[in-house]
Structure formats: structure tokens, C-alpha cells
Amino acid sequence: MPMPSVHSAVPSSSRSRVDLHMHSTFSDGSLSVPELVARVADTGVEVMALTDHDNTAGVEMAAREAKRHGLRLISGVEISSVWEEQGIHIVGLAMDIAHPALQGGLERIVRLRDERALEIARRLHGQGLAGAREGARAIAGSPLVGRAHFAQWLVQAGHCQDTQEAFQRYLGRGKPAYVPSDWIPMVEAVGWIRSAGGEAVLAHPGRYKLSGARLTRLLEDFRAAGGVGLEICSGSQAAADREHLGRLALRLGMAGSVGSDFHGPHLGHAEIGQLLPLPDGVEAIWDRLGVTVATPFPSH
Numbered sequence: 532m533p534m535p536s537v538h539s540a541v542p543s544s545s546r547s548r549v550d551l552h553m554h555s556t557f558s559d560g561s562l563s564v565p566e567l568v569a570r571v572a573d574t575g576v577e578v579m580a581l582t583d584h585d586n587t588a589g590v591e592m593a594a595r596e597a598k599r600h601g602l603r604l605i606s607g608v609e610i611s612s613v614w615e616e617q618g619i620h621i622v623g624l625a626m627d628i629a630h631p632a633l634q635g636g637l638e639r640i641v642r643l644r645d646e647r648a649l650e651i652a653r654r655l656h657g658q659g660l661a662g663a664r665e666g667a668r669a670i671a672g673s674p675l676v677g678r679a680h681f682a683q684w685l686v687q688a689g690h691c692q693d694t695q696e697a698f699q700r701y702l703g704r705g706k707p708a709y710v711p712s713d714w715i716p717m718v719e720a721v722g723w724i725r726s727a728g729g730e731a732v733l734a735h736p737g738r739y740k741l742s743g744a745r746l747t748r749l750l751e752d753f754r755a756a757g758g759v760g761l762e763i764c765s766g767s768q769a770a771a772d773r774e775h776l777g778r779l780a781l782r783l784g785m786a787g788s789v790g791s792d793f794h795g796p797h798l799g800h801a802e803i804g805q806l807l808p809l810p811d812g813v814e815a816i817w818d819r820l821g822v823t824v825a826t827p828f829p830s831h
């Protein structure tokens with residue numbers, strides 16, 4: 532899935548006090564949880580969610596760190612799912628992370644990811660590149676190995692100039708080492724989040740490049756499954772998507788969320804809190820969660 536540097540369209544002066552999508556070293560982020568939370572505090576964000584891919588191992592530590600910095604932490608996760616052969620990411624917020632339906636599901640994904648990593652490495656080997664599995668595992672240093680770790684290994688091993696090239700040549704959709712993460716139907720992922728008492732948000736809808744009709748169908752299916760929100764402002768989709776996503780949210784009665792999808796400094800991703808405000812009239816997901824923020828988007 533391409534991850535262009537789209538956040539440049541959001542002026543760095545555009546700051547939000549809420550950021551409900553970011554990654555730590557518990558998935559493919561480059562900052563440890565304490566480093567990440569300290570950075571969140573520095574940016575002026577007051578309400579955060581840690582949303583690592585397919586695991587919640589960092590959430591308790593993040594809650595402790597957030598408390599130290601006087602921040603409000605909402606528990607989070609970003610689940611890899613599939614809808615009509617399209618990989619779809621679902622952000623879960625405010626769940627009881629100890630709930631067995633959620634943890635049972637996530638453990639299944641982490642095991643399947645491990646098998647996928649083996650297959651990615653096998654394919655890279657077929658391209659004449661040996662040692663990818665051990666390399667990516669060492670970089671991940673956590674149970675979750677993803678394409679971002681393979682991309683870093685490809686750079687470190689001197690096979691690619693940068694991670695963009697790694698995705699373009701090997702890891703991106705349709706490339707020789709691409710293996711989809713199409714294990715869990717979207718409806719099931721939403722179900723785990725709901726069972727755990729949380730709310731499900733469709734991550735970066737603009738990144739899937741769906742036609743208008745297909746996107747509407749996706750949202751209708753998502754809502755029918757119990758999903759309530761969509762990321763209208765995301766560091767990993769074009770800032771220009773905000774308007775039509777806002778209209779869709781209003782039309783379908785869905786709440787809006789905002790999240791940088793921060794993975795680390797210097798990785799070509801958006802900075803924490805570098806987000807435009809929700810369009811007028813769209814209900815904020817944090818209101819629905821009962822989190823009060825006096826001025827979520829300070830004027831400057």
C-alpha cells in the first residue's frame with residue numbers, strides 16, 4: 532500500500548490537541564513508548580491513542596507515561612483486516628484491552644503475521660536476497676513483523692537506497708515479495724473491538740483509492756458491522772480528502788477522528804498533532820467517548 536508523503540499539504544502550524552493514531556516500537560514505529568509519549572507532550576497534544584498494528588502490548592506502559600506527562604490516553608489498536616479483497620485498517624479505541632475476544636483475535640493475527648514474514652522472506656530469497664527473515668525480526672524486536680521492518684532491512688543490507696524504493700521494488704502491492712495480510716474479515720475485526728467495549732474507526736479511508744460508490748459501500752458495511760467513525764483527517768491520506776470524507780460522515784451519521792499515523796521522526800510521515808480540524812458539523816469521536824477537550828484545534 533503506497534504511503535506517499537502527503538502530510539506536507541497540512542501546514543506544520545496546523546496543530547491539534549487530539550491525535551488518535553500513532554505507532555511505537557511495539558509495531559513499526561521507531562520510538563519506544565516513553566520516547567513517543569514524551570514527544571506527544573512536547574507537541575501540545577493533550578489526548579492521544581497508541582494504535583500499534585495488531586497488538587496492544589504497549590498500551591499499559593503508554594498509560595503510565597501519559598499520566599506522568601499529564602496527558603489523557605485512550606487505549607488503541609490498528610487491526611489489519613480485509614473487505615472484498617481490499618486490505619482495510621480498523622482503529623479500535625477505548626477498549627478493555629484485557630478482553631479475551633480482542634486478545635484472542637490479535638494473537639491469531641500475530642501468529643499469521645509470523646507465517647507471512649516467512650513467505651515474504653522466501654520470496655525475497657527468490658529475488659536473490661538472503662537473510663531477510665532474521666534481519667527483519669532483529670529490527671522489529673517485537674512479536675510483530677511487518678513490511679516496514681523488511682523495508683528497513685532492505686536498506687540496511689544495502690539492497691535499496693530507501694524504504695520507498697523497498698516498497699516500490701519488492702514489498703508494495705503487486706511486487707515480487709508482496710504478501711497480503713488478508714486474514715481477518717473487516718466485520719470480525721469490528722466485532723472484537725465492540726466485544727471489548729470499544730469503538731471502531733475506519734483508518735485513512737482516502738488511502739485505499741476506492742471509487743466513490745465502492746467507498747460508500749465500504750462505509751455502509753462498516754457501519755452495519757457496528758463501526759461508528761472514520762479518520763477524516765489523517766497524516767497518511769491527502770489533506771484534500773477531508774472535505775468529501777466530512778460530507779460522507781454527515782450523510783451516514785458517522786463520527787470523525789483525527790490521527791497523524793506517526794511512525795517516527797524522519798520517516799516521511801506526518802508529525803504528531805499536525806492535523807487539520809474536523810469539518811464543521813461533524814461529531815468528534817472523542818465527544819462520543821466522553822473525552823472533553825476545551826479547544827481541540829487551537830487557533831494560531
Ligand code: AMP
Nearest residue numbers: 532533534559677678679694695698712
Ligand atoms: P503491513 O501491515 O506489514 O502490511 O505493513 C504496512 C505498513 O507498512 C504501513 O503501516 C506503513 O507503516 C508501511 N508502509 C506501507 N506502504 C509504505 C510505503 N510505500 N512506504 C513506506 N512505508 C510503507
Ligand code: MN
Nearest residue numbers: 554559679794
Ligand atoms: Mn505501519
Ligand code: MN
Nearest residue numbers: 609620734735
Ligand atoms: Mn494503516
Ligand code: MN
Nearest residue numbers: 552554609792
Ligand atoms: Mn497506522
